[in-house]
Amino acid sequence: MTIIVSPRSSLIQAVHRKVGRLWLFMAGVIALLVATPILALGWEALHGSGDLWPHLLAFVLPTALAQTLTLLFGVGILVIFIGTGAAWLVTAYDFPGRGMLEWALLLPLAVPTYIIAYAYLDILHPIGAFQGVIRAVLGYSSPREFRLPDIRSMTGCIILLGFVLYPYVYITTRAMFLTQAANLVEAARTLGTRRSGIFWRVALPLARPAIAVGVSLALMEALNDIGASEFLGVKTLTVSVYTTWITRSDLPGAAQIALAMLFLVIALIVIERRARRRQRYSLTVQRSRSFAPRKLGRFMGSSALFFGLIPVLIGFVAPASYLAIEAWKRFHVAGLSGQLVSEARNTIIMSAIATAVVLAFGVTVAYAARLRPGWFSAVCYRLSAIGYAAPGTVIAIGILIPVAALDRFIDRSVIEWFGFSTGLLLIGSGAALIYAYTVRFLAISAGGAETGFSRIPISFDQAARSLGRNATGTFRNVHLPLSKTALAAAGLLVFVDCMKELPATLLLRPLNFETLATHLYGEAARGSYEEASIAALAIVLIGTLPVIILARVGRQKS
Template identity: 40%
Template structure:
């Protein structure tokens, strides 16, 4: 195909991904503002402040947890680095709402921790002592940070590991110590990768519903859900969702500004790995303890509690519908990862052919921060209109009506996952594109290669790591997605996430431990493969 066709395809895909947003804009514009004005005068400012506090707190804590871990693994020689390298990403396999359920069960007033403290110190009444409430904004920030910090860790680890050794050695020869080299050289060079990770954390936090709902923390996502399902006001829900999307746009803008001119310094040719630093014994012990604490709190402890629950209720038979839900989750997540990766590659390749064409990539990633319930609305509006129009057309032609072929099938659910998670593929592939200098494209053109040959022979071999990373991240997130699956799944169609939700909603967390552990187990396989394939250096 010619370059013009590739660029047109990138624009077309980006516009297609914007259809849910366009549907929300139309719905919001056609609806009265009475309910929105009432909410603004009563509870909406509180929801907005909670959302802002949740995002700021989670982003800051993920930065403090993920960036140092990435530097320690990529640049330091510590015992068990190979094991720690892959273990630090294990929390990505844990859905945030599952970790919230587990920690609430452990840390609430009736939980094991407070019961043990009361028995140990003889406390009788709640007023005898103070224990930070887990069902609070701070608790939500802590839980979300434990499962989202791997985004920052993965990208910062890759950035620190790909630093040109010539630059590091030059700084050392000029008398820069470890701390000055890290602050004045390494951190500024890796800042673009860290900014991408933090933007993913911010968008994921803005879109979270399960954790904040369980902790009773009112945010914009819970407001949208309450207005739609409680008041039955689809238009007001769409209007609030536009405010949430404004926060997303601000997040993306801040990420772009923070990267700025630093992007050009990422185009370094890595001929050999940077020499690992040898830490002093006491510092090494503290570093290993810090990394182990992340693994225990983010994965081992929640997973161990779920295994204990599963062992308690095991009666020799698997829960009903478990295997069907497992197959359904694998099917939907696999298709979503494949379709989203192809679309992201086409969008970014069209941008590569015309560097001034930036809007398709920016617009295509907006769906990441749309709450699942709002995304379901945006998906259902155009697909329902298409189904009804197609049925009316065929009926007018005297043909049998096919029924709801889009909204009544997996198409709607897969479409929602693609719109929701394509930002992950865009970020991963764009990061890989940042290490391919434009001069390589010009050299290929000078040798007579067209757009097709440039993509297949030059770009794809260099982008395979970014494509694989994005696809695996989408697969893992699609396995855990709950709100969109609840609203868009076909009749009598369960995924692992919806099956767990049914148990937890009925206060049967122990019975939901088996499907919860399957979500974790299925997410572990691609995570382990990704770390093995993308590992920067061997210990």
């Protein structure tokens, strides 16, 4: 049998291969851009002055590392307890208000860590209204006679971060509980397991992988925090990086501490992977039935709702109510200042530009992996996600090194060729900050794009190719319209994360350039809490948008 290939069909196949290679090349360039800050960080740390390490080892790293590990251990225990308990409560039991509680437990995700510290520092102030009411009830008249323990402590930091980061464990664990089949529970009951033992002997062991994933995400957020730790007097590695660079102008020292943080992040990821490497569970989908919650009586149902609402009240309702009251007072007295409007505009513009760049890069990496599956595209996809695991201070220091060198090169070249200075072109224009946002949040858009593309059958690609569409045409006419919902959700998450991001913004923002997050940080550092209440409330309100979407998706899944 003779197969005749026309010159036209051979030309079309060559064009398809060429376009596929172009997407793969662009994915490689993006992966290199993401990996550059990490490589630059290691280079700067290795070429720093040798006398820094004795000072760091003697005065900086022991305290910072001890406080960081203590904070991570305490937050990890607290988020496991709150997140797993809340997930089991709304999954295993049916009571009045359960539907509302399911999505309300997600609300603390809308409150950044530095905002909850900012709010509670004023709420629990010794001369504040809260402690004043307690003293009045107990019959005391002065803070000297009675006052609550100071929130500025390691214990206070662990409690506040735990109550705002537990939703990471709640989301993953509840999803695991919902997929557990009822026949497993019935089998355990027939083998003599009490109803109270179902959680400890069946549900919890099966949910350990999901708990490990949620805890690792919560700990990375705690490690990335700079505002809450500094406000509450906890000197973590992140705070040490910031103070070493900003206060002492010691870039090599900051790079070396940031490298130590990166090793800590890698250790957390390795521990999380090793903790669940032998845990593989599968369910017989054809015969499984969904987990049926047990209906509670009036008293037990009211008690379950009360205890379920405690994390919501502490992690969202109390700080959001405080911010709303203070923002109204500030607006009623002084109105909306022009400075705040300018900062809101800066925040929206920078976040929108970064979101567009991040979405474009994420789509490129994910589509290249679909077009040309193989080791190279897989490596590019993995590299594009490493920025999300690294704290913002690590990314900022890593970006500052090559971008500052490039700024100096451009300035020298322009002076030599044209006779005038460009100054800090990339840092001064905000391009370095956009770069930091891109590296930090590229994993969100790449994951969202990959999720959207995975729902499109490969036969659609083949049909489009048979009709003469090349890889780019197939993407434009097939993949983009069918995955626009997933891309829009990823874009919203990226926008909100860029708007809330504090560590990288503090380090890389241009001179005299403030966002809502940096304005809040500056006012809280000066102790003028009421001045920043409007900015904090705006951040929280915008942060509720992805929480609402997540709650709707969770309800549809359940």
